Amino acid sequence: MRVFSVCLSIIVACLAPPEFSGGADAHAADSKARPNSLNLLQLQKKSSFRKLKRVKVQLKDDPAYRSKITLEGYPLESVLQLVPGYSTAKEDTVVVFVASDGFRATAPLRVLQNGKGVLATKISGHSEKKPWKPFLMGKEMITPGPFYLVWRGISYENKSYPWPWGVVEIEFASSEGLYPQAYPRTKEKGVRQGFVTFSNHCISCHAINGAGGSLGPEFNYPKSITEYWSKEHFVGFAKNPASYRIGSRMYPKSFLSDADFAAIWVYLSHMKGQKIKPQ
Numbered sequence: 001m002r003v004f005s006v007c008l009s010i011i012v013a014c015l016a017p018p019e020f021s022g023g024a025d026a027h028a029a030d031s032k033a034r035p036n037s038l039n040l041l042q043l044q045k046k047s048s049f050r051k052l053k054r055v056k057v058q059l060k061d062d063p064a065y066r067s068k069i070t071l072e073g074y075p076l077e078s079v080l081q082l083v084p085g086y087s088t089a090k091e092d093t094v095v096v097f098v099a100s101d102g103f104r105a106t107a108p109l110r111v112l113q114n115g116k117g118v119l120a121t122k123i124s125g126h127s128e129k130k131p132w133k134p135f136l137m138g139k140e141m142i143t144p145g146p147f148y149l150v151w152r153g154i155s156y157e158n159k160s161y162p163w164p165w166g167v168v169e170i171e172f173a174s175s176e177g178l179y180p181q182a183y184p185r186t187k188e189k190g191v192r193q194g195f196v197t198f199s200n201h202c203i204s205c206h207a208i209n210g211a212g213g214s215l216g217p218e219f220n221y222p223k224s225i226t227e228y229w230s231k232e233h234f235v236g237f238a239k240n241p242a243s244y245r246i247g248s249r250m251y252p253k254s255f256l257s258d259a260d261f262a263a264i265w266v267y268l269s270h271m272k273g274q275k276i277k278p279q
Helices: 040-045 076-080 189-201 231-239 258-271
Strands: 037-039 055-062 067-075 093-099 104-108 117-123 135-137 140-142 148-151 167-174
Touching (some): 037 040, 040 167, 055 148, 067 076, 067 148
Antiparallel strands (some): 037 167, 055 067, 067 117, 093 167, 117 148
16 A cells, blocks of 8 residues: 555655555455454455446556556445445545555545546456566565555646555544644634645645645644745645746645635634644
């Protein structure tokens, strides 16, 4: 599941994205049943996936094999619906993809429900006994199996979407539970909505009080971004990073609405008064 730290970082072993830290084909992770979790290996043994429709997805430049490739698997949404708690999931529900080596990639459930995700189980044309072609990662030959999350028409550079490989389990969690230091201690609806939007689209790269990603800068400690940037430039940069900074690695958030950005700014402004020193 390293394939993506969702952070989707950079280069093999020390050169490849942390998500690519490798995946082992048959490592059975902790098989203990946990609330709101789905053990993919157990389902596979029970042939439960046969009830789902198989699909093919052609990737022009797969980040694992670094080439054009066609994979087969199951629509991510169909698999997510098998997770206990799916029907009662809340707006701030976060999906955790657990890899065989313990790596955990996260993404908001709402972001994943776009119909473009595919949980791949093999290379198209390969047999079920030898579903993957091993490739060299550092000094080790590995494969992205047993399950590898890929996306139709979405670039690996878009950090909002995780590409974990070696996936063996899927869990549901709350944003509050995963990011307690970033959770606003208020019942104010506007602030809460801003947190949901921020956790859906920003927290995988930007931390609040140390909670979140590290690909981009921390937004609240020791100084809130609202203390040194104006809302106008914050939104302008997010929509078109290249217009502000040459070589910026940030993926443009031009798909977010003005209302989304307003909500995020309200949340960030609130958190200015809720600073917690990262541990």
